[in-house]
Amino acid sequence: MGVLLRGGAIVLRDTLIEADVLIEDGKIRKVGKSIDSGYSKTVDLRGKLIMPGAVDPHLHGREPGLEYKDDFLHTSKAALLGGVTTVLEMPNTIPPVDSPSKLLxxxxxxxxxxxxDFGLYAVLYDYADDPGLLDSRIVELVESGALAFKAFMAQTTGNLPPPSFMTIHRALELSKKLGYTVVFHAEDRSCVEFFTFRARKEGKGGLRGYSEARPPLCEELSIGYIVSIAEATNGRAYIAHLSTASALGVISKHKKASAGIYVEVTPTYLFFDYDKHESLGALVKVNPPIRDYKNRVRLWAALARGLIDVVASDHAPHAEHEKKGDFWEAAAGVASVQHLLPLMLTSALDGFIPLGKVVELCSENPAKIFGLYPTKGSLLPGADADIVAVDPAAEFVVEKESLAYKNKLSPYTGWKLRGRIDKVFLRGELVVDGGNIVVERPTGKALR
Ligand SMILES: [Zn+2]
Structure with missing residues (x-):
């Protein structure tokens, strides 16, 4: 017994085609015009946009250890309501995921x-004093199911020590052979320390002051270092949350010469800048910091020109009290997974980027980069039937009560968005209908 999705408009790279989608055993069996079948269950999707569920490769779910910020029930509900059907969960929880037993x-x-559905990251610590341990640890973690590694080049939530040159070089050398990607938080630690000291001494503050404390230079230095090693090793390196448009020059140069250099931006950098949003204060404090308006325009232009591979949420929730008080002490990170796809759909429906670009940036490319394609991130026959139906005509206002997070904090509260997520199918099962979760318990699975 299958399910037939009738008459939706499938979002392809350059066009929309009206077609039916036949689902059997949780997989997409067939996509085509007027599929005739004796199947009893038909879902009418006329007037809806149909796309693969979003694959968000950058999520901080906070569990275990930081449940007061959020827990995985809340985080994954928010993801699902936002049309995200697969997430890759970051390793800086407590304890950090640095061994097979902690991963399991x-x-x-x-x-x-x-x-x-979710996959797990492992953390790439510094192994400078024991290269042999590094090799065996990487192999063990990959065998235990780590889908990717995260390297924090500057301090962030969890305060993990940055990896040495040897560690990065070896991890990238092995990445191609073992089929994983190393994801970098690219800010140079000593650069950040120096400029933070100086900005605080000079009494700087707010979002503009924070950008001076962790200036574009720190990001450019770190990115240049990483992509040079990635090119030399022919490794698979992914620059997370690029904030500085000027760093795209060095990325593009090395990208041309190597097989696996990728770059991600997040909605925080695409939708906020300190020229226009200073009043939001710590609500949009993130690492690296948001920049000026001009930089934000350049990021959009780069995205439209194909210089950005992925738009991911970098969902990083905090408790309300952690976002209040002294700006310098406030926690960095924004809860955003629920609105990643609606924000990008709004930009497309407003005509800034093609709809097909949203599928490419939010589903296809992340699935490809992290080895999940075409099972995830596609509507090809044989793919998991993770499907989102969007109502392109509906507008909605982001209300505080509609946030599925434990702490109802979002810089998008009050924003009017277009393209409401109406239905979501996870491996063929209808899990969101009319914008509400309709399953009684979680049905997500761990990816291998
Ligand atoms: Zn992050």
Missing amino acids: DKKSILSSKSYV
């Missing part, structure tokens, strides 16, 4: 709580 523990905790 985390997998079992999240397995009972996740409304979306």
Whole structure:
């Protein structure tokens, strides 16, 4: 017994085509015009946009250890309501995921709580004093199911030590052979320390002051270093949350010469700048910081020109009290997974980018980069039937009560968005209908 999705407009790279989608055993069986079948269950999707569920490769779910910020039930519900059907969960929880046993523990905790399919990151520590341990640890972690590694080049939530040159070089050398990607938080640590000291001494503050404390130079230095090693090793390196448009020059140069250099931006950098949004204060404090308006325009232009591979949420929730008080002490990170796709759809429906670009940036490319394609991120026959139906005519206002996060904090509260997520199918099962979750318990699975 299958399910036939009738008459939706499928979002392709350059066009929309009206077609039916036949689902069997949780997989897409067929996509085509007027599929005739004796199947009893038909869902009428006329007037809706149909696209693969978003794949968000950059999510901080906060569990285990930081549940007061958010837990995986809330985080994954928010993802699902936002049309994200697959997430890759970052390793800087407590304890950090740095061994197979911790990875398996985390997998079992999240397995009972996740409304979306999920993969896990492991952290790339510094192994300068034991290269042999580095090799065996990477192999063990990949065998235990780590889909990617995260390297924090500057301090962030969890305050993990940055990896040495040897560690990065070796991890990238092995990445192609073992089929993983190393994701970098690219800010140079000593650069950040120096400029933060100076900005605070000079009494700077707010979003503009914070950008001076962690200036574009720190990001450019770190990115240049990483992509040079990636090119030399022919490794798979992914620059997370690019904030500085001027760093795209060095990325593009090395990208041309190597097989696997990728770059991500997040909605925070695309929708906020300190020229126009200073009044939001710590609500949009992130690392690296948001920049000026001109930079934000350049990021959009780069995205439209194909210089950006992925738009991911970098969903990083905090408790309300952590976002208040002294700006310098406030936590960095924005909860955003629920609106990643609606924000990008709004930009497309407003005519800034093609709809097909949204599918490319939010589904196809992340699935390809992290080895999940075409099972995830596509509507090809044989793919998991992770499907989102969007009402292109509906507008909605982001209300505080509509936030699925434990802490109802979002810089998008009050924003009017277009393209409401109407239905979501996860491996063929209708899990969101009319914008509400309609399953009684979580049905997400761990990815291998
Ligand atoms: Zn992050």
